[in-house]
Amino acid sequence: MGIKVDDICFLYERGTAMQVRALDHISVEIPDDQFIGLIGHTGSGKSTFVQTLNGLLKVTSGHIYYNGEDIDGEKFDRKKLRSDVGLVFQYPEHQLFEVDVITDVCFGPKNLGLSESEARSRAIEALESVKMSKSLYKASPFDLSGGEKRRAAIAGVLAMRPKILILDEPTAGLDPRGRDEILGLIAEMKKERNMTIILVSHSMDDVARYVDRIMVMGGGKILYDDEPVKVFRHVKELEDLGLAAPQITYVMKLLKERGLDVNTDVLRVKEAAAEILAHRRELHV
Amino acid sequence: MFDSITLGQYYQTDSVLHRLDPRVKLVGTFTYLISLFVVKSFWGYLLAAMFLFVMIKLSNVPFRYIVRGMKTILFLLLITVCFNLFLTPGEVIWQFSIFKITREGLSFAIKMALRLSLLILGSSIMTLTTTPTQLTDALETLMKPLRKVHVPVHEIAMMMSIALRFIPILMEETDKIMKAQIARGADFESKNIVKKIKSLVPLLVPLFISAFRRANDLAMAMEARCYRGGEGRTKMKPLVYCAKDRVAYFILLAFFVVCILTRIFL
Numbered sequence: 001m002g003i004k005v006d007d008i009c010f011l012y013e014r015g016t017a018m019q020v021r022a023l024d025h026i027s028v029e030i031p032d033d034q035f036i037g038l039i040g041h042t043g044s045g046k047s048t049f050v051q052t053l054n055g056l057l058k059v060t061s062g063h064i065y066y067n068g069e070d071i072d073g074e075k076f077d078r079k080k081l082r083s084d085v086g087l088v089f090q091y092p093e094h095q096l097f098e099v100d101v102i103t104d105v106c107f108g109p110k111n112l113g114l115s116e117s118e119a120r121s122r123a124i125e126a127l128e129s130v131k132m133s134k135s136l137y138k139a140s141p142f143d144l145s146g147g148e149k150r151r152a153a154i155a156g157v158l159a160m161r162p163k164i165l166i167l168d169e170p171t172a173g174l175d176p177r178g179r180d181e182i183l184g185l186i187a188e189m190k191k192e193r194n195m196t197i198i199l200v201s202h203s204m205d206d207v208a209r210y211v212d213r214i215m216v217m218g219g220g221k222i223l224y225d226d227e228p229v230k231v232f233r234h235v236k237e238l239e240d241l242g243l244a245a246p247q248i249t250y251v252m253k254l255l256k257e258r259g260l261d262v263n264t265d266v267l268r269v270k271e272a273a274a275e276i277l278a279h280r281r282e283l284h285v
Numbered sequence: 286m287f288d289s290i291t292l293g294q295y296y297q298t299d300s301v302l303h304r305l306d307p308r309v310k311l312v313g314t315f316t317y318l319i320s321l322f323v324v325k326s327f328w329g330y331l332l333a334a335m336f337l338f339v340m341i342k343l344s345n346v347p348f349r350y351i352v353r354g355m356k357t358i359l360f361l362l363l364i365t366v367c368f369n370l371f372l373t374p375g376e377v378i379w380q381f382s383i384f385k386i387t388r389e390g391l392s393f394a395i396k397m398a399l400r401l402s403l404l405i406l407g408s409s410i411m412t413l414t415t416t417p418t419q420l421t422d423a424l425e426t427l428m429k430p431l432r433k434v435h436v437p438v439h440e441i442a443m444m445m446s447i448a449l450r451f452i453p454i455l456m457e458e459t460d461k462i463m464k465a466q467i468a469r470g471a472d473f474e475s476k477n478i479v480k481k482i483k484s485l486v487p488l489l490v491p492l493f494i495s496a497f498r499r500a501n502d503l504a505m506a507m508e509a510r511c512y513r514g515g516e517g518r519t520k521m522k523p524l525v526y527c528a529k530d531r532v533a534y535f536i537l538l539a540f541f542v543v544c545i546l547t548r549i550f551l
Contacts, residue, residue: 094491108470
Protein backbone atom coordinates (compact mmCIF):
# COMPACT_ATOMS: atom_id res chain seq x y z
CA MET A 1 0.00 0.00 0.00
CA GLY A 2 2.69 2.45 0.95
CA ILE A 3 2.44 6.13 1.65
CA LYS A 4 0.23 8.63 -0.09
CA VAL A 5 1.07 12.29 0.38
CA ASP A 6 -1.79 14.61 -0.44
CA ASP A 7 -1.11 18.32 -0.89
CA ILE A 8 0.96 18.93 2.23
CA CYS A 9 2.51 22.22 3.36
CA PHE A 10 4.87 22.82 6.24
CA LEU A 11 5.73 26.19 7.78
CA TYR A 12 8.56 26.86 10.23
CA GLU A 13 8.10 29.64 12.82
CA ARG A 14 4.50 29.99 11.81
CA GLY A 15 2.94 33.36 12.48
CA THR A 16 6.22 35.21 13.10
CA ALA A 17 8.36 37.44 10.91
CA MET A 18 10.73 34.51 10.41
CA GLN A 19 8.07 32.27 8.84
CA VAL A 20 9.54 29.92 6.26
CA ARG A 21 7.56 27.73 3.89
CA ALA A 22 9.62 24.56 3.90
CA LEU A 23 7.11 22.42 2.01
CA ASP A 24 4.86 23.88 -0.60
CA HIS A 25 1.86 21.78 -1.67
CA ILE A 26 3.53 18.44 -2.17
CA SER A 27 1.56 15.47 -3.47
CA VAL A 28 3.29 12.21 -4.20
CA GLU A 29 2.79 8.47 -3.91
CA ILE A 30 5.33 6.08 -2.51
CA PRO A 31 4.34 2.49 -3.32
CA ASP A 32 5.80 -0.61 -1.66
CA ASP A 33 9.11 -2.06 -2.69
CA GLN A 34 10.62 0.85 -4.55
CA PHE A 35 14.09 2.35 -4.32
CA ILE A 36 13.70 6.12 -4.43
CA GLY A 37 16.31 8.84 -4.50
CA LEU A 38 15.24 12.17 -3.03
CA ILE A 39 17.54 14.89 -4.23
CA GLY A 40 17.73 18.56 -3.53
CA HIS A 41 20.09 21.34 -2.65
CA THR A 42 20.63 22.39 0.99
CA GLY A 43 17.43 24.06 2.21
CA SER A 44 15.23 22.56 -0.48
CA GLY A 45 12.98 20.95 2.14
CA LYS A 46 14.04 17.34 1.73
CA SER A 47 14.87 16.73 5.41
CA THR A 48 11.62 18.39 6.45
CA PHE A 49 9.72 16.26 3.97
CA VAL A 50 11.06 12.94 5.26
CA GLN A 51 10.37 13.96 8.86
CA THR A 52 6.72 14.53 8.04
CA LEU A 53 6.52 11.01 6.58
CA ASN A 54 6.89 9.28 9.94
CA GLY A 55 4.99 11.86 11.91
CA LEU A 56 7.94 13.59 13.62
CA LEU A 57 6.77 16.88 12.14
CA LYS A 58 3.09 17.57 11.88
CA VAL A 59 2.10 19.04 8.54
CA THR A 60 0.59 22.53 8.54
CA SER A 61 -2.00 21.56 5.93
CA GLY A 62 -2.77 18.53 3.80
CA HIS A 63 -2.79 14.83 4.65
CA ILE A 64 -0.46 11.88 4.67
CA TYR A 65 -1.95 8.40 4.37
CA TYR A 66 -0.09 5.29 5.43
CA ASN A 67 -1.73 2.13 4.11
CA GLY A 68 -4.83 4.21 3.47
CA GLU A 69 -5.07 5.66 6.99
CA ASP A 70 -4.54 9.33 7.81
CA ILE A 71 -1.47 9.53 10.08
CA ASP A 72 -2.94 12.56 11.87
CA GLY A 73 -6.19 10.73 12.52
CA GLU A 74 -7.25 10.26 16.14
CA LYS A 75 -7.27 6.47 16.13
CA PHE A 76 -4.01 6.18 14.23
CA ASP A 77 -1.21 4.29 16.00
CA ARG A 78 1.75 6.62 15.68
CA LYS A 79 4.13 4.26 17.46
CA LYS A 80 3.44 1.63 14.84
CA LEU A 81 4.08 4.19 12.13
CA ARG A 82 7.45 5.08 13.60
CA SER A 83 8.52 1.46 13.64
CA ASP A 84 7.19 0.83 10.15
CA VAL A 85 8.75 3.94 8.67
CA GLY A 86 12.35 3.89 9.89
CA LEU A 87 14.20 7.16 9.67
CA VAL A 88 17.98 7.35 9.79
CA PHE A 89 18.96 10.95 10.45
CA GLN A 90 21.96 12.83 9.14
CA TYR A 91 25.05 11.89 11.12
CA PRO A 92 23.12 9.09 12.88
CA GLU A 93 26.22 8.17 14.91
CA HIS A 94 25.40 11.15 17.14
CA GLN A 95 22.47 9.25 18.61
CA LEU A 96 24.51 6.33 19.97
CA PHE A 97 24.47 6.23 23.75
CA GLU A 98 24.65 2.70 25.19
CA VAL A 99 27.59 0.91 26.78
CA ASP A 100 28.11 -1.45 23.85
CA VAL A 101 27.03 -1.71 20.24
CA ILE A 102 24.56 -4.55 20.61
CA THR A 103 22.70 -2.95 23.54
CA ASP A 104 22.42 0.24 21.54
CA VAL A 105 20.93 -1.62 18.58
CA CYS A 106 18.50 -3.31 21.00
CA PHE A 107 17.10 0.08 22.07
CA GLY A 108 14.66 0.28 19.15
CA PRO A 109 13.23 -3.24 19.37
CA LYS A 110 12.91 -2.94 23.17
CA ASN A 111 10.88 0.22 22.73
CA LEU A 112 8.53 -1.82 20.56
CA GLY A 113 7.88 -3.96 23.64
CA LEU A 114 9.83 -7.03 22.51
CA SER A 115 11.42 -9.40 25.00
CA GLU A 116 15.14 -9.26 25.77
CA SER A 117 15.97 -12.36 23.73
CA GLU A 118 13.87 -11.33 20.76
CA ALA A 119 15.35 -7.83 20.77
CA ARG A 120 18.78 -9.40 20.81
CA SER A 121 18.12 -11.71 17.89
CA ARG A 122 16.78 -8.79 15.90
CA ALA A 123 19.82 -6.73 16.81
CA ILE A 124 22.16 -9.48 15.64
CA GLU A 125 20.22 -9.81 12.41
CA ALA A 126 20.46 -6.04 11.84
CA LEU A 127 24.16 -5.94 12.66
CA GLU A 128 24.74 -8.77 10.19
CA SER A 129 22.86 -6.81 7.56
CA VAL A 130 25.25 -3.89 7.97
CA LYS A 131 28.24 -6.27 7.97
CA MET A 132 29.42 -5.36 11.43
CA SER A 133 32.17 -7.71 12.52
CA LYS A 134 31.17 -9.91 15.47
CA SER A 135 34.17 -8.79 17.52
CA LEU A 136 32.69 -5.29 17.71
CA TYR A 137 29.29 -6.30 19.16
CA LYS A 138 30.59 -5.81 22.68
CA ALA A 139 32.72 -2.75 21.92
CA SER A 140 31.74 0.69 23.12
CA PRO A 141 30.05 2.56 20.26
CA PHE A 142 32.36 5.50 20.96
CA ASP A 143 35.48 3.45 20.19
CA LEU A 144 34.37 2.62 16.64
CA SER A 145 35.62 4.33 13.51
CA GLY A 146 33.38 6.84 11.73
CA GLY A 147 32.11 4.33 9.16
CA GLU A 148 31.52 1.65 11.79
CA LYS A 149 29.62 4.06 14.02
CA ARG A 150 27.37 4.96 11.14
CA ARG A 151 26.69 1.32 10.33
CA ALA A 152 25.90 0.64 13.99
CA ALA A 153 23.44 3.55 14.00
CA ILE A 154 21.78 2.34 10.79
CA ALA A 155 21.49 -1.12 12.37
CA GLY A 156 19.72 0.58 15.30
CA VAL A 157 16.91 1.62 12.99
CA LEU A 158 17.01 -1.55 10.91
CA ALA A 159 16.48 -3.68 14.03
CA MET A 160 12.95 -2.30 14.24
CA ARG A 161 12.28 -4.05 10.91
CA PRO A 162 10.85 -1.04 9.13
CA LYS A 163 8.82 -1.58 5.97
CA ILE A 164 9.99 1.76 4.64
CA LEU A 165 13.51 2.91 5.37
CA ILE A 166 14.43 6.54 4.92
CA LEU A 167 18.09 7.51 5.03
CA ASP A 168 18.89 11.22 5.26
CA GLU A 169 22.31 11.83 3.68
CA PRO A 170 23.75 8.52 4.85
CA THR A 171 27.11 9.24 3.19
CA ALA A 172 27.69 12.76 4.55
CA GLY A 173 31.18 13.20 5.96
CA LEU A 174 32.46 9.78 4.87
CA ASP A 175 35.48 9.16 2.65
CA PRO A 176 34.86 7.68 -0.84
CA ARG A 177 35.45 4.17 0.43
CA GLY A 178 33.08 4.52 3.38
CA ARG A 179 30.56 6.06 1.02
CA ASP A 180 30.68 3.16 -1.44
CA GLU A 181 30.45 0.71 1.46
CA ILE A 182 27.31 2.32 2.89
CA LEU A 183 25.64 2.68 -0.49
CA GLY A 184 26.52 -0.91 -1.37
CA LEU A 185 24.99 -2.07 1.93
CA ILE A 186 21.81 -0.15 1.28
CA ALA A 187 21.47 -1.60 -2.23
CA GLU A 188 21.97 -5.10 -0.80
CA MET A 189 19.42 -4.54 1.95
CA LYS A 190 16.96 -3.47 -0.67
CA LYS A 191 17.39 -6.77 -2.52
CA GLU A 192 17.27 -8.95 0.60
CA ARG A 193 14.44 -7.36 2.50
CA ASN A 194 12.06 -6.15 -0.20
CA MET A 195 11.43 -2.89 1.55
CA THR A 196 10.93 0.58 0.22
CA ILE A 197 14.02 2.69 0.59
CA ILE A 198 14.16 6.45 0.26
CA LEU A 199 17.69 7.73 -0.09
CA VAL A 200 18.05 11.44 0.56
CA SER A 201 21.10 13.05 -0.95
CA HIS A 202 22.41 16.06 -2.77
CA SER A 203 24.81 14.04 -4.85
CA MET A 204 23.49 12.61 -8.10
CA ASP A 205 26.50 10.32 -8.43
CA ASP A 206 25.59 8.64 -5.14
CA VAL A 207 22.04 8.03 -6.08
CA ALA A 208 21.98 7.46 -9.82
CA ARG A 209 23.58 4.03 -9.77
CA TYR A 210 21.10 2.44 -7.42
CA VAL A 211 17.60 3.86 -7.48
CA ASP A 212 14.51 3.14 -9.62
CA ARG A 213 13.05 6.58 -9.27
CA ILE A 214 14.31 10.07 -8.53
CA MET A 215 12.43 12.93 -6.93
CA VAL A 216 14.09 16.31 -7.23
CA MET A 217 13.14 18.92 -4.65
CA GLY A 218 13.68 22.64 -4.85
CA GLY A 219 12.11 25.49 -2.91
CA GLY A 220 9.80 23.15 -1.02
CA LYS A 221 8.32 21.63 -4.16
CA ILE A 222 8.90 18.39 -6.01
CA LEU A 223 10.14 19.53 -9.40
CA TYR A 224 10.87 16.23 -11.10
CA ASP A 225 9.64 12.78 -10.24
CA ASP A 226 10.66 10.17 -12.77
CA GLU A 227 13.05 7.40 -13.76
CA PRO A 228 16.67 8.48 -13.34
CA VAL A 229 17.51 8.63 -17.05
CA LYS A 230 14.54 10.84 -17.73
CA VAL A 231 15.37 13.19 -14.86
CA PHE A 232 18.95 13.54 -16.07
CA ARG A 233 17.79 14.78 -19.45
CA HIS A 234 17.11 18.09 -17.68
CA VAL A 235 20.78 18.78 -17.03
CA LYS A 236 20.42 22.51 -17.58
CA GLU A 237 17.53 22.89 -15.15
CA LEU A 238 19.25 20.70 -12.55
CA GLU A 239 22.33 22.90 -12.73
CA ASP A 240 20.18 25.96 -12.14
CA LEU A 241 19.02 24.28 -8.91
CA GLY A 242 22.62 23.85 -7.80
CA LEU A 243 22.57 20.15 -8.63
CA ALA A 244 24.26 18.20 -11.39
CA ALA A 245 23.81 15.08 -13.44
CA PRO A 246 26.20 12.17 -12.79
CA GLN A 247 29.66 12.76 -14.23
CA ILE A 248 29.28 9.94 -16.74
CA THR A 249 26.21 11.61 -18.22
CA TYR A 250 28.32 14.68 -18.91
CA VAL A 251 30.97 12.55 -20.62
CA MET A 252 28.38 10.98 -22.88
CA LYS A 253 26.80 14.32 -23.69
CA LEU A 254 30.18 15.79 -24.66
CA LEU A 255 30.93 12.80 -26.86
CA LYS A 256 27.63 13.24 -28.59
CA GLU A 257 28.27 16.92 -29.15
CA ARG A 258 31.61 16.04 -30.73
CA GLY A 259 29.84 13.81 -33.24
CA LEU A 260 29.86 10.34 -31.69
CA ASP A 261 26.32 9.06 -31.93
CA VAL A 262 26.08 7.44 -28.46
CA ASN A 263 23.04 7.03 -26.28
CA THR A 264 23.29 9.64 -23.49
CA ASP A 265 20.79 7.90 -21.19
CA VAL A 266 23.36 5.89 -19.27
CA LEU A 267 24.11 6.16 -15.57
CA ARG A 268 26.81 3.62 -14.87
CA VAL A 269 30.41 3.66 -16.00
CA LYS A 270 30.22 0.07 -17.29
CA GLU A 271 27.20 0.80 -19.48
CA ALA A 272 28.92 3.89 -20.78
CA ALA A 273 32.02 1.89 -21.68
CA ALA A 274 29.93 -0.68 -23.54
CA GLU A 275 28.08 2.08 -25.35
CA ILE A 276 31.30 3.77 -26.46
CA LEU A 277 32.86 0.50 -27.57
CA ALA A 278 29.78 -0.24 -29.65
CA HIS A 279 30.49 2.93 -31.56
CA ARG A 280 34.24 2.46 -31.81
CA ARG A 281 34.15 2.25 -35.59
CA GLU A 282 33.12 5.86 -35.71
CA LEU A 283 36.10 6.85 -33.54
CA HIS A 284 38.80 8.47 -35.60
CA VAL A 285 41.81 7.37 -33.60
CA MET B 286 9.96 22.99 20.37
CA PHE B 287 11.74 25.84 22.14
CA ASP B 288 10.43 28.78 20.15
CA SER B 289 8.21 29.93 23.04
CA ILE B 290 11.17 31.24 25.03
CA THR B 291 11.49 34.96 24.35
CA LEU B 292 12.75 36.02 27.77
CA GLY B 293 16.33 37.24 27.42
CA GLN B 294 16.55 36.90 23.66
CA TYR B 295 17.90 39.47 21.25
CA TYR B 296 15.33 41.10 18.96
CA GLN B 297 16.75 42.06 15.59
CA THR B 298 15.67 45.56 14.56
CA ASP B 299 17.04 49.08 14.42
CA SER B 300 16.39 51.72 17.08
CA VAL B 301 18.08 54.35 19.22
CA LEU B 302 18.44 51.80 21.99
CA HIS B 303 19.95 49.20 19.67
CA ARG B 304 22.59 51.68 18.53
CA LEU B 305 23.45 52.84 22.04
CA ASP B 306 26.80 51.81 23.49
CA PRO B 307 26.27 48.51 25.37
CA ARG B 308 28.08 49.93 28.40
CA VAL B 309 25.42 52.61 28.71
CA LYS B 310 22.70 49.99 28.54
CA LEU B 311 24.38 47.79 31.11
CA VAL B 312 24.95 50.68 33.54
CA GLY B 313 21.48 51.98 32.74
CA THR B 314 19.83 48.67 33.52
CA PHE B 315 21.62 48.44 36.84
CA THR B 316 20.67 52.01 37.68
CA TYR B 317 17.08 51.25 36.79
CA LEU B 318 17.00 48.10 38.91
CA ILE B 319 18.46 49.98 41.87
CA SER B 320 16.01 52.84 41.41
CA LEU B 321 13.16 50.35 41.63
CA PHE B 322 14.29 49.60 45.17
CA VAL B 323 14.83 53.28 45.92
CA VAL B 324 11.30 54.42 45.15
CA LYS B 325 8.65 53.72 47.75
CA SER B 326 5.54 55.75 46.87
CA PHE B 327 3.05 55.07 44.06
CA TRP B 328 4.26 58.24 42.38
CA GLY B 329 7.74 56.78 42.27
CA TYR B 330 6.46 53.58 40.67
CA LEU B 331 4.46 55.61 38.19
CA LEU B 332 7.64 57.47 37.25
CA ALA B 333 9.56 54.20 36.83
CA ALA B 334 6.76 52.71 34.73
CA MET B 335 6.61 55.81 32.54
CA PHE B 336 10.37 55.69 32.05
CA LEU B 337 10.18 52.04 31.03
CA PHE B 338 7.28 52.71 28.69
CA VAL B 339 9.28 55.39 26.88
CA MET B 340 12.24 52.98 26.64
CA ILE B 341 10.02 50.26 25.16
CA LYS B 342 8.69 52.75 22.62
CA LEU B 343 12.25 53.80 21.80
CA SER B 344 13.42 50.20 21.40
CA ASN B 345 11.08 49.48 18.46
CA VAL B 346 10.42 46.02 19.88
CA PRO B 347 6.71 45.20 19.57
CA PHE B 348 5.02 45.45 22.98
CA ARG B 349 3.30 42.10 22.42
CA TYR B 350 6.65 40.39 21.97
CA ILE B 351 7.96 41.71 25.29
CA VAL B 352 4.84 40.78 27.20
CA ARG B 353 4.91 37.27 25.73
CA GLY B 354 8.21 36.75 27.54
CA MET B 355 6.49 37.70 30.79
CA LYS B 356 4.22 34.65 30.57
CA THR B 357 6.97 32.42 31.90
CA ILE B 358 7.17 34.32 35.18
CA LEU B 359 3.44 34.86 35.60
CA PHE B 360 3.22 31.99 38.06
CA LEU B 361 5.99 33.40 40.24
CA LEU B 362 4.30 36.78 40.17
CA LEU B 363 0.99 35.24 41.24
CA ILE B 364 2.50 33.46 44.23
CA THR B 365 4.25 36.61 45.42
CA VAL B 366 1.06 38.62 45.16
CA CYS B 367 -0.97 35.99 47.04
CA PHE B 368 1.53 35.71 49.89
CA ASN B 369 1.76 39.45 50.32
CA LEU B 370 -1.98 39.92 49.99
CA PHE B 371 -3.06 37.40 52.60
CA LEU B 372 -0.16 37.24 55.03
CA THR B 373 0.60 40.88 55.82
CA PRO B 374 -0.71 41.88 59.25
CA GLY B 375 -2.53 45.22 59.68
CA GLU B 376 -5.93 46.86 59.34
CA VAL B 377 -8.40 44.25 58.00
CA ILE B 378 -10.58 45.37 55.09
CA TRP B 379 -11.98 42.03 53.85
CA GLN B 380 -12.29 38.63 55.50
CA PHE B 381 -13.49 35.16 54.48
CA SER B 382 -12.93 32.36 57.05
CA ILE B 383 -9.15 32.21 57.56
CA PHE B 384 -8.37 34.46 54.57
CA LYS B 385 -8.14 38.14 55.35
CA ILE B 386 -6.86 41.06 53.33
CA THR B 387 -5.36 44.04 55.08
CA ARG B 388 -4.89 47.57 53.78
CA GLU B 389 -1.12 47.23 54.19
CA GLY B 390 -1.19 43.83 52.47
CA LEU B 391 -3.09 45.21 49.49
CA SER B 392 -0.74 48.12 48.95
CA PHE B 393 2.27 45.88 49.53
CA ALA B 394 1.05 43.27 47.04
CA ILE B 395 0.42 45.84 44.34
CA LYS B 396 3.81 47.43 44.87
CA MET B 397 5.49 44.04 44.86
CA ALA B 398 3.80 43.00 41.62
CA LEU B 399 4.75 46.32 40.05
CA ARG B 400 8.32 46.05 41.21
CA LEU B 401 8.74 42.48 39.95
CA SER B 402 7.19 43.19 36.54
CA LEU B 403 9.24 46.35 36.12
CA LEU B 404 12.40 44.51 37.15
CA ILE B 405 11.88 41.83 34.56
CA LEU B 406 10.68 44.13 31.81
CA GLY B 407 13.55 46.50 32.52
CA SER B 408 16.22 43.86 32.24
CA SER B 409 14.61 42.21 29.22
CA ILE B 410 14.75 45.54 27.40
CA MET B 411 18.51 45.31 27.71
CA THR B 412 18.80 41.76 26.39
CA LEU B 413 16.27 42.47 23.65
CA THR B 414 18.30 45.37 22.28
CA THR B 415 21.85 44.13 22.92
CA THR B 416 23.51 41.12 21.32
CA PRO B 417 25.26 38.75 23.72
CA THR B 418 28.59 39.67 22.12
CA GLN B 419 28.06 43.35 22.77
CA LEU B 420 26.97 42.59 26.30
CA THR B 421 30.07 40.61 27.19
CA ASP B 422 32.21 43.25 25.49
CA ALA B 423 30.66 45.89 27.69
CA LEU B 424 31.09 43.75 30.77
CA GLU B 425 34.73 43.20 29.96
CA THR B 426 35.45 46.91 29.55
CA LEU B 427 33.51 47.84 32.65
CA MET B 428 35.28 45.26 34.77
CA LYS B 429 38.73 46.15 33.45
CA PRO B 430 39.81 47.88 36.71
CA LEU B 431 39.46 44.49 38.43
CA ARG B 432 42.46 43.25 36.45
CA LYS B 433 44.61 45.19 38.90
CA VAL B 434 43.60 42.68 41.58
CA HIS B 435 44.27 39.71 39.24
CA VAL B 436 40.71 38.93 38.25
CA PRO B 437 40.87 37.23 34.82
CA VAL B 438 38.37 39.65 33.31
CA HIS B 439 38.94 38.81 29.66
CA GLU B 440 38.74 35.08 30.31
CA ILE B 441 35.49 35.45 32.23
CA ALA B 442 33.99 37.52 29.43
CA MET B 443 35.20 34.99 26.86
CA MET B 444 33.64 32.10 28.77
CA MET B 445 30.40 34.01 29.05
CA SER B 446 30.18 34.77 25.37
CA ILE B 447 31.01 31.18 24.45
CA ALA B 448 28.38 29.89 26.86
CA LEU B 449 25.77 32.26 25.43
CA ARG B 450 26.75 31.38 21.87
CA PHE B 451 26.29 27.70 22.56
CA ILE B 452 22.76 27.89 23.96
CA PRO B 453 21.02 27.89 20.56
CA ILE B 454 23.43 25.26 19.21
CA LEU B 455 22.76 22.90 22.09
CA MET B 456 19.02 23.51 21.81
CA GLU B 457 19.12 22.55 18.17
CA GLU B 458 21.20 19.51 19.02
CA THR B 459 18.72 18.47 21.72
CA ASP B 460 15.89 18.76 19.24
CA LYS B 461 17.77 16.64 16.71
CA ILE B 462 18.76 13.88 19.11
CA MET B 463 15.26 13.83 20.56
CA LYS B 464 13.79 13.30 17.12
CA ALA B 465 16.33 10.61 16.29
CA GLN B 466 15.45 8.71 19.48
CA ILE B 467 11.71 9.17 18.92
CA ALA B 468 12.26 7.65 15.49
CA ARG B 469 13.74 4.66 17.35
CA GLY B 470 10.61 4.40 19.47
CA ALA B 471 11.73 6.39 22.52
CA ASP B 472 8.87 7.87 24.52
CA PHE B 473 9.48 11.33 25.97
CA GLU B 474 5.85 12.02 26.77
CA SER B 475 5.35 9.38 29.44
CA LYS B 476 3.59 10.62 32.58
CA ASN B 477 5.33 8.05 34.79
CA ILE B 478 8.15 9.85 36.61
CA VAL B 479 10.55 6.86 36.70
CA LYS B 480 10.02 6.22 33.01
CA LYS B 481 10.47 9.89 32.32
CA ILE B 482 13.85 10.02 34.04
CA LYS B 483 14.94 6.82 32.33
CA SER B 484 13.92 8.21 28.96
CA LEU B 485 16.34 11.10 29.44
CA VAL B 486 19.41 8.84 29.29
CA PRO B 487 19.29 8.34 25.50
CA LEU B 488 18.98 12.11 25.19
CA LEU B 489 21.56 13.31 27.71
CA VAL B 490 24.40 10.93 26.91
CA PRO B 491 24.63 11.92 23.23
CA LEU B 492 24.07 15.56 24.18
CA PHE B 493 26.99 15.60 26.62
CA ILE B 494 29.22 13.79 24.17
CA SER B 495 28.42 16.28 21.46
CA ALA B 496 28.97 19.21 23.85
CA PHE B 497 32.41 17.88 24.76
CA ARG B 498 33.22 17.24 21.12
CA ARG B 499 32.22 20.79 20.22
CA ALA B 500 34.22 22.22 23.10
CA ASN B 501 37.24 20.25 21.94
CA ASP B 502 36.85 21.43 18.36
CA LEU B 503 36.44 25.02 19.47
CA ALA B 504 39.52 24.89 21.69
CA MET B 505 41.50 23.40 18.82
CA ALA B 506 40.27 26.07 16.39
CA MET B 507 41.13 28.84 18.85
CA GLU B 508 44.60 27.48 19.40
CA ALA B 509 45.13 27.08 15.68
CA ARG B 510 44.50 30.80 15.40
CA CYS B 511 47.00 31.53 18.16
CA TYR B 512 44.46 32.58 20.79
CA ARG B 513 46.28 33.15 24.05
CA GLY B 514 43.97 35.18 26.27
CA GLY B 515 43.47 38.87 26.82
CA GLU B 516 47.04 40.15 27.11
CA GLY B 517 47.65 42.76 24.40
CA ARG B 518 44.54 41.78 22.49
CA THR B 519 42.86 44.39 20.28
CA LYS B 520 39.23 44.46 19.21
CA MET B 521 37.65 44.57 15.78
CA LYS B 522 34.90 46.86 17.06
CA PRO B 523 36.29 48.78 20.02
CA LEU B 524 33.68 50.48 22.19
CA VAL B 525 33.81 54.26 21.87
CA TYR B 526 31.40 56.68 23.57
CA CYS B 527 29.78 59.27 21.31
CA ALA B 528 27.38 62.19 21.82
CA LYS B 529 24.18 60.14 22.20
CA ASP B 530 25.80 57.94 24.84
CA ARG B 531 26.64 61.02 26.92
CA VAL B 532 23.07 62.26 26.54
CA ALA B 533 21.83 58.85 27.65
CA TYR B 534 24.07 58.93 30.73
CA PHE B 535 22.73 62.38 31.57
CA ILE B 536 19.11 61.25 31.25
CA LEU B 537 19.86 58.25 33.46
CA LEU B 538 21.43 60.43 36.11
CA ALA B 539 18.44 62.79 36.01
CA PHE B 540 16.04 59.85 36.36
CA PHE B 541 17.95 58.45 39.29
CA VAL B 542 18.06 61.80 41.08
CA VAL B 543 14.30 62.26 40.62
CA CYS B 544 13.76 58.76 42.04
CA ILE B 545 15.72 59.66 45.14
CA LEU B 546 13.79 62.91 45.43
CA THR B 547 10.44 61.07 45.31
CA ARG B 548 11.62 58.90 48.17
CA ILE B 549 12.57 61.90 50.29
CA PHE B 550 9.63 64.19 49.56
CA LEU B 551 6.67 61.99 48.56
